[in-house]
Amino acid sequence: MPATTVHLGFALLVAAALLPMERFDRRLLAVFAAVVIFPDLDSIPGWWLPGAHRAMFHTLVLAGVVAALLYYDTQRRDRSWLRERWGPRAVTVAWGLLATHLLAHLFLDWSHLSGINLLYPLADQFYTLEGKLVYSTADGWIQTFVEFGTGADGGIDVGQQGSTDDVHVPTPTDPNPGGGVDRNVERIVPVAVHGWQLYLLLLGLFTIGARRLQTDPPAERTE
């Protein structure tokens, strides 16, 4: 995975952009951190279920179920539990954090190493988004995210990586493939790898720092 720290950095930027009116106080930051860190806890079931990391909690199915529950609670029920318990702002925050989870966690992991198991458990297949989109005066448009006729069976290659049987994304808690707790192995806890990961981490910290330091607009007119 890009380290959880990189997700936190990019997620801070995305969440701040989606929730322009919220104060990022300790309570909101705690909920935010829980939402961002939670998916990477699926490396723990990897002890018993090989391949669970980047599959179990990194699936669009789980995000879809949460979105459906949120929609049902806030739009379809007569009395919304979320609104009554935490106030109307909580609804905005909940949708914002769900979108942050999708954009800054799932999608970023999708573009990294072996990708994520997009539709687990409905379809057990890891996908990686990697490629480029370039216009060349010699070759015209070059697009390598989706390749036709080069897949394993001559089909469309969108970065299929195999199922939970084949794919193991190493994590500090579970560095090697296969179940069980590994002993006497090197465990690597990445904070940032490559320049761009450090960049996203610093950019997120800057954004949230600036948000907290910003002065309020003058009260008489916000037009």
Add this chain to the structure above:
Amino acid sequence: MVPTLVAAAIAALLAAALLGPAFDRRSLGIVVFAALVPDLDAAVSLVVYGATNAAFHSFLLPVAAAGLLYWDTARRERSWLAERYGWRGIRIAWVALAAFVAAVALDLFSPEGVALFYPIHDRFYAVTGRLVYSTQDGLVQTYVTLGGENVLAVGSPGTTATHHVESWINPTPGTGFETGVERRFPLVERGWQAIVVVAAIAVLAIRWRSSDSGAEGGDIVDDGDVAEEASSVAEVSR
């Protein structure tokens, strides 16, 4: 250089995050434009040898702009910017400056690097490496080297004389506009860059959708708290 589209996407996210009540299409345009300016030095490189990622990527520019902005808005008795454009003008100026720095930093943290102190000191700097904790090797950090000849050093791919940064305006080393060479105009070069662009588009779409529905509830807002209530009510009602 990292594709300009990625710098624009980062700027759009910064604008949405930091402009607050000053966020609208016009201020967004100003902030995104500020992030495009550094990459215009590719055009300068047609005249000045090796100016890509150097001329407008120099940190002297934003430092001077920040100094000027601070002096005008905080040190002078009557701020020109505040009198002319008010609170919004000051906010937009600072966020645009942040977007400019973020666009330069995007190249600084890529292998091609940025000539940070150009033209005073002609050397490209690139912050690349890793920061990991290993149970066998402890904390491993290779972004900057401490000690040695320089107190603090980051990687350097060369000087403007030896290091050419390819761009679609000037694909080969040297000045002058060439004909008959391949020009590549990259939109995204890596998977993560595609995700940054997708995230920026999604955030702008969500923000405009909620601000459009907010306008139905009346766009004259008396103070920040009411604005917050209005936007969350709008969020709920849609």
